[in-house]
Every structure is written in structure tokens, then in C-alpha cells.
Amino acid sequence: ILNVEQSPQSLHVQEGDSTNFTCSFPSSNFYALHWYRWETAKSPEALFVMTLNGDEKKKGRISATLNTKEGYSYLYIKGSQPEDSATYLCASGDDYKLSFGAGTTVTVRA
Amino acid sequence: DSGVTQTPKHLITATGQRVTLRCSPRSGDLSVYWYQQSLDQGLQFLIQYYNGEERAKGNILERFSAQQFPDLHSELNLSSLELGDSALYFCASSAGGLGTEAFFGQGTRLTVV
Numbered sequence: 001i002l003n004v005e006q007s008p009q010s011l012h013v014q015e016g017d018s019t020n021f022t023c024s025f026p027s028s029n030f031y032a033l034h035w036y037r038w039e040t041a042k043s044p045e046a047l048f049v050m051t052l053n054g055d056e057k058k059k060g061r062i063s064a065t066l067n068t069k070e071g072y073s074y075l076y077i078k079g080s081q082p083e084d085s086a087t088y089l090c091a092s093g094d095d096y097k098l099s100f101g102a103g104t105t106v107t108v109r110a
Numbered sequence: 111d112s113g114v115t116q117t118p119k120h121l122i123t124a125t126g127q128r129v130t131l132r133c134s135p136r137s138g139d140l141s142v143y144w145y146q147q148s149l150d151q152g153l154q155f156l157i158q159y160y161n162g163e164e165r166a167k168g169n170i171l172e173r174f175s176a177q178q179f180p181d182l183h184s185e186l187n188l189s190s191l192e193l194g195d196s197a198l199y200f201c202a203s204s205a206g207g208l209g210t211e212a213f214f215g216q217g218t219r220l221t222v223v
Contacts, residue, residue: 032208036212043216043217089153095166096165096166097168099155
């Protein structure tokens with residue numbers, strides 16, 4: 001099982017501010033990096049899947065970057081809104097296993 | 111709605127019993143993943159199937175087993191249940207391998223009493 005780590009565990013951000021957080025994963029035998037958004041009482045929903053070093057993906061105010069050589073990915077939220085409050089999970093896959101980090105819980109204060 | 115259906119949504123059973131959790135993947139998806147989320151824990155990978163074949167195993171106990179049927183639905187069997195098996199069990203499906211996003215079901219909440 002891959003050791004996927006996310007930091008920080010939680011963060012609070014003021015509405016309108018931008019924020020970012022990190023996912024670290026083993027760079028050897030890398031295949032793919034996933035980001036999911038998980039709201040309370042719901043199931044995780046995919047944001048991005050990235051496979052190539054240097055990949056950058058964007059969906060609205062949320063974007064992500066990938067560095068496979070050093071084994072990290074950043075997720076950015078621009079102009080945070082209360083509806084962005086959720087736990088953001090990253091997952092790294094190799095050899096058919098998709099292993100999740102513990103998540104970063106984002107709370108946006110109005 | 112992700113298109114992944116898990117049944118039942120809730121299950122309460124006694125220690126020592128056996129239960130079966132069912133997952134119907136999105137139409138056309140060949141991969142099925144099973145995850146366990148215990149209290150204050152993240153998603154723990156249990157097992158993955160692709161087109162009926164087991165492809166990867168995680169931290170799955172010997173008391174647990176799974177299979178994927180020809181119609182691609184999957185079942186997770188949990189036996190000799192212990193209190194510590196109480197958790198939320200998620201199934202996710204994807205069209206192919208790790209390069210495709212996974213779609214999660216709503217989960218089955220298992221409570222062992």
C-alpha cells in the first residue's frame with residue numbers, strides 16, 4: 001500500500017482568500033494521481049486525474065499541479081467560497097492499487 | 111448521483127455473524143474498488159477487481175472476501191464479525207485502470223453490536 005500523505009490535516013480560510021495544500025506520494029513506480037472532494041454525508045467526487053509530470057488541471061476556481069519526479073501535487077482554491085468547505089482527498093495509484101491520503105479538511109469562514 | 115449503487119445503506123448485526131455488501135458499478139465500468147472507513151480513519155483500500163478478476167489486494171482481513179460477477183456487480187463478504195469491523199464501506203467503480211477517475215457509491219454503514 002502506498003504511503004500517501006496530505007498536509008495540512010485541516011485549515012480555515014476566510015471567504016475570498018485563496019489557499020493551497022499538498023499531497024505527497026512515492027515517486028517510484030508512479031502511475032496516476034487523483035484528487036477528490038468529499039462533503040459531509042456524501043461520497044467522494046472526483047476533481048482531477050493526472051498522470052504526466054508537469055500536468056496542470058483546472059476546474060472553475062480549483063486547480064492542481066503534479067510533480068512526479070519529486071512526488072508531490074498541490075491543490076489550489078482561488079477566492080474561497082463557503083461551498084468549498086469539504087475534505088479534499090488525494091490518491092496515488094500503482095499496480096492497480098489506488099491508495100488515499102487522510103485528506104485536508106477546508107473550512108471557509110464567511 | 112454517481113451511478114454506483116450500494117446495498118444495503120445501513121446494516122446492524124451481531125458479533126460473529128456474516129454479512130454481504132453489494133455494489134453495482136456504473137454502466138460500462140469494468141473496475142470495482144472496495145474501501146473501508148473506520149471512525150477517525152481515512153479510506154483504507156481493501157481490494158480491486160477488473161472485469162471479474164482480482165487485480166490488487168490491500169489491508170483486507172482473511173475474514174473478508176470479495177468477488178466480481180460476470181454482470182460486473184461485486185460483493186464484499188464479511189464473516190466472524192467483530193466490533194472493530196464497524197465502519198463505512200465504500201465501493202467505487204471506474205472505466206479502466208488507474209488513469210481514470212473513480213465514482214463512489216453512497217456507502218454501506220455497518221454496525222456490529
